[in-house]
Amino acid sequence: MARVGGGRGLFLAAGLLVFLQMSSSAFEVKDQSGKVCIIANLSASFSVEYHTKSGQQLTAHFTLAQNAEVLANKSSCGKENVSAPILAIGFGAGHLLQMSFTKTSKLYSVDELTFIYNLSDTTVFPNSTGGERNVSQKTNIQADLDTRYRCFSTNQINMSIVTITLSNVTLQAYLMNHTLSGNETVCAADKTPTTPVATTPTSQTPTTSQAPTSPPQNPMTGKYNVTGTNGTCVLAHMGLQLNVTYLKKDGKTGLDVLNFVPVNTSFSGSCDHSSAFLSLTFGRTRLVFEFLLNASTDKFFLQGVNVTTTLPSEAKETKIDVFNHSMSELRAKLGNSYKCNAEEKLWVTDHVFVNLFDVQVQVFKIDENKFGAVEECQLDENNMVIPIIVGAALAGLVLIVLIAYLIGRKRSHAGYQTI
Ligand SMILES: *[C@@H]1O[C@H](CO)[C@@H](O)[C@H](O)[C@H]1NC(C)=O
Ligand SMILES: *[C@@H]1O[C@H](CO)[C@@H](O)[C@H](O)[C@H]1NC(C)=O
Ligand SMILES: *[C@@H]1O[C@H](CO)[C@@H](O)[C@H](O)[C@H]1NC(C)=O
Ligand SMILES: *[C@@H]1O[C@H](CO)[C@@H](O)[C@H](O)[C@H]1NC(C)=O
Ligand SMILES: *[C@@H]1O[C@H](CO)[C@@H](O)[C@H](O)[C@H]1NC(C)=O
Ligand SMILES: *[C@@H]1O[C@H](CO)[C@@H](O)[C@H](O)[C@H]1NC(C)=O
Ligand SMILES: *[C@@H]1O[C@H](CO)[C@@H](O)[C@H](O)[C@H]1NC(C)=O
Ligand SMILES: *[C@@H]1O[C@H](CO)[C@@H](O)[C@H](O)[C@H]1NC(C)=O
Ligand SMILES: *[C@@H]1O[C@H](CO)[C@@H](O)[C@H](O)[C@H]1NC(C)=O
Ligand SMILES: *[C@@H]1O[C@H](CO)[C@@H](O)[C@H](O)[C@H]1NC(C)=O
Ligand SMILES: *[C@@H]1O[C@H](CO)[C@@H](O)[C@H](O)[C@H]1NC(C)=O
Ligand SMILES: *[C@@H]1O[C@H](CO)[C@@H](O)[C@H](O)[C@H]1NC(C)=O
Helix, strand or coil: CCCCCCCHHHHHHHHHHHHCCCCCEEEEEECCCCCEEEEEEEEEEEEEEEEECCCCEEEEEEECCCCCEECCCCCECCECCCECCEEEEEECCCEEEEEEEEECCCEEEEEEEEEEEECCCCCCCCCECCCEEEEEEECCCEEECCCEEEECCCEEEEECCEEEEEEEEEEEECCCCCCCCCCEEECHHHCCCCCCCCCCCCCCCCCCCCCCCCCCCCCCEEEEEEEECCEEEEEEEEEEEEEEEEEECCCCEEEEEEECCHHHEEEEEEECCCEEEEEEEECCEEEEEEEEEECCCCEEEEEEEEEEEECCCCECCCEEEEEECCCCEEEEECCCEEEECCCEEEECCCCEEEEEEEEEEEECCCHHHCCCCEEECHHHHHHHHHHHHHHHHHHHHHHHHHHHHHHHHHHHHHHHHHC
16 A cells, blocks of 8 residues: 655556565464464565675665564563563574564554674675674554554665565554454555655655655556456456545544555456456455446446445444446457546545556457557547647647748748839
């Protein structure tokens, strides 16, 4: 759920860099009696500057590896007023990512994020001088007590020569009930950009310069497909944004604008000869598109969308499960593809919109797994009309000036002759 600023190209490149090899896993810390006090599920990637034996400076990039596990003897549930709860995750050859927690009467937070790394691990740090290093930093990760913290957005934590990028984070400390709470605190970066965000060292760019959180960013374009009995039957490239307005517990109106992050979006679907489904899941949000074939016109079209999502805990009704099955959008002839660069807003209910960006879709008949001839949407064609009018007007103007010049030349010629 990236809702952070920056140029789109840069954003895409950064997103790819950051997400390439990440995987989420779940970690649990228990006390002696077996009671679970911390649960965390997160992806982390690291970039570490180090020196080689020859004095060269290199940067190592790696992620929380498959073998990552909670180190029971370095983790702890803590003792109130005595020691802090600690989640210690070990991975690779002696690398350790550690979070220590603190709480107030209403909130808990990750007080300090510590990373201890083993420079002798030559698989990660080739030609390194060796030794162990230790960096730590305060974080902005905090949540209401008895709620789980959720942040799909990347959260980049800079510690001079080490940068840790967290994403897809779900965690809760000070657990009451062995399990994650049903209520969640959504991090600022995942929320709509319209709510003022005080401080978020969250950034999408893996550089040291931190991009400030800025206006709504268009979603990245994802590539989705469905394979049926006769091969690919849905091919869709599009950016997806869900826009939900909802009533808060305090009676005010909330807004949740969610951009689907393609690398974190799983998709599936099915087709028969006259209907096709494309289901997209991003975190706790699911969209199901239903396409139909209009046999009399030989066109495919989007007939319906189902939307299932969970809103922030401040919402009066946190579960959203709505649909609209009387659409007739994204229409094109069988064998052709529908394309639209302009943003298209699909009305689902008065409070729920699915916004599409840079769409290209083809359903049912797809040759060689590639898009067929393009049918441009009306909006794009309208956008084309203005440049055409301007161009025509300019051409007309040039013509008028030319004629005026020629007439003027002729007259002055005639004038000379009479003298
Ligand atoms: C992020 O988390 C969601 C839900 O837990 C999961 O479906 C998705 O695969 C995760 N993405 C990555 C890159 O781990
Ligand atoms: C952790 O995330 C992965 C996917 O990223 C998911 O499969 C798994 O169920 C999650 N675990 C918990 C406890 O939420
Ligand atoms: C801590 O646990 C790890 C593996 O879980 C083990 O290899 C190590 O010896 C333990 N250290 C201590 C001090 O118990
Ligand atoms: C911890 O300290 C707070 C205030 O300083 C006190 O109210 C609370 O009872 C203490 N808890 C324990 C278990 O000592
Ligand atoms: C650091 O890595 C080296 C090489 O892989 C290994 O021999 C050593 O045990 C590691 N140190 C720790 C503390 O795990
Ligand atoms: C490590 O050192 C060897 C020889 O000194 C060199 O050939 C190799 O390119 C170095 N590797 C890196 C990643 O610098
Ligand atoms: C604890 O979990 C059970 C089900 O697992 C649930 O019925 C109960 O309401 C939960 N209690 C609290 C305080 O969350
Ligand atoms: C969510 O929080 C509200 C109060 O803020 C509480 O009434 C409700 O039981 C909580 N729901 C769950 C599932 O924990
Ligand atoms: C979301 O929907 C609301 C209400 O329909 C609208 O005012 C707002 O402009 C929309 N925002 C986006 C980013 O589409
Ligand atoms: C697959 O192709 C065959 C032969 O062209 C056709 O009869 C059948 O209806 C097709 N199946 C689907 C699901 O389109
Ligand atoms: C969409 O929602 C409607 C109403 O809840 C339901 O009948 C239908 O099966 C759903 N379709 C899909 C594909 O989930
Ligand atoms: C369909 O999606 C899968 C998984 O992302 C991808 O490997 C495959 O190339 C896609 N097929 C087409 C025709 O785009």
